[in-house]
Structure formats: structure tokens, C-alpha cells
Amino acid sequence: MSSEPANLDWPVDLPWLATDWRLLRQRFNGQQAPPHALMLTGAPGSGRTATANHIAAWLLCQQAQEDAACGTCASCRMHQAGSHPDLLQVKLEEDANTIKVDQIRALIHALNLTAGFNGWRVAIIQAASSMTDSAANALLKTLEEPGDKTLLLLLADTRMSLPATIHSRCQQCLLQAPVREVALAWLQQHFADDEQVLAQALDMAYGAPLQAWSLLRQDHVATARSIAAGLQSLAAADTDTQSVLDQWQPWPAEQCWHWIQFWLHQWSRQCLADQHVDAAARQALLQLYDQAAESAQTVASGLRQDLQINAWLLRWQGMCASHAIMQRISP
């Protein structure tokens, strides 16, 4: 849930990236040789995938305009259909945590084949920091000499999440999240929800607009609000843990843990800034956050998650009875 979805079904009007796009295009139109390896970094949801696709579409287009692909030529149509032979994608395979050396070898092999359309070949490596050491090593030579009119785009949260041998061979582009007003105005163009809901989605996405877009599309904002409501009812002793579990029953345990941690993180920040909350109460809140993070790790282990969540909720209830924290929290 924390990473940027890699599908192409995304809005392409991303006004806060206009400057980044223009500067990137200049690197290909300028006097100097165009880059052959480019690392796009930025927080999840800042628009890395959209930027990579934009650059790829523009380079592969058969009648590219100065600032964008034409959107109608054979190459653009294949790109839109996700079947362009000169656009190669490497990403985490389902249920995998790493990009394996075989995936990189297959990419290198494909890059050695002749380009079919306008001569350019583009490879996008999603979640590049997930490459195993041997996958990263296999890529080194290709990063240095990928061949004419070949561009490798590596996507990652931060430059430092990749080995120096990799990032030192790439040009860098750090995508900035937009200021809040710009992000909110953009969300308003896409969703009819009232501003409070959109603002909350943006908070939940830590300010990254595409992440907020994704949360709103998947109805995660409503889920998050229900999780908060359950925690608040327990804090006010209005309900019991079984009733809360029943209300949360529609959602997978992974989502429940995600939003429990999210709210505890938000509330801990509020308490840290509130001089009326004493140190023992802050400590108790942080301890519960850590316990939630630990319990969330058990999802894959096969332990019964209703029991895990119930045990945590009982601790939460006990903490709220001992420390009057929730009265200090603004909804």
C-alpha cells in the first residue's frame, strides 16, 4: 500500500511536474549527449512512474512534438496498449521482494536486439533498490554502455537506497511533491468528494498527490476513517473490542494494521506538540505503535490475525483507560 502503483491507468495531467518534465526534455534536446541512464527519485506517489512513462512515450513517438508525444502514431498507440516492443519494463514479480539477476539478464538480452520503430529503446526499472546484489552487478556494464539511443530509467525512493556503483553511473532527477494547495486543487479536478475528505487523503499520503489519488480511488479513505472511529470508541469506553473487530471484518488484516499504525503515528505527533500530554502518556502511545508494527509483521506468518488484532486492541483500551490521551486529539 505504501508504494506507487505501476499501472498505466493514471491521470497524465500532473501540473506540479511540468518543470521537471521540461528540464528532463532539455537533457535530450541540448548540446550535450543525451543521458543513457537516468535515476528518478522521489517519495512514493510523487509521480515517478508517470514521469518515466511520459519520457518513454515522448522518445519513442514517431512524430513527437517539442513537449510531448503525439498520442496518435503507431508507436504511441502501442505504448498506450502496453505492448511497445522498444519499451522494456522490469518490476517486482508477484509476491517477490527482490528483482532477480535473471530479470536483469533478460532485460540486457532484449536491449541487444534491434529497435523496431524510431531507433530509441527505453527500459524502465521499477523499485530499482529491490535489485539483488547480483542483479545490480549484472546491470553495471549496461549502465555504462547501453548502446546508441538507449535509455535506462531507474525508479527509487532515494538515490542512497541503491549501491554507489549504480547511482554514480546514472544522471539524477529528484521529483518534488507539490505544495499542498496545488495538490488539493488537482485532487478537486478528479474527485467530487468534499474538501475535508480530499485533505484527509492527502494527509494519509503524506502529501504525495498520486498516492492520495490512489487511496481515494480504492475507497481507502473510508476504511481509514472507520479504523480511527473504532479506536476512538474504545478510548471513550463506548464499545468493546469484539464489536470493533466485527466492524473491521470487511478489511484484510494488513489494511487494519496499516491504518492503526497511521493513526498512532498521527496522534503521537499531535501529543508531542501538546504540552498537556505528559511524558509517560507519550511513551505509552509510542510503545503501542511499536507493538502494532511488530504484530503487522505476523500477517505473513499464518498467525490468526483476529486474535492478534484483538490482543492489541485490549492493550490500546488499557492504555486509554490509564492515560487521558484521546481527549487531547483533534479528529
Ligand SMILES: [Zn+2]
Ligand atoms: Zn506518437
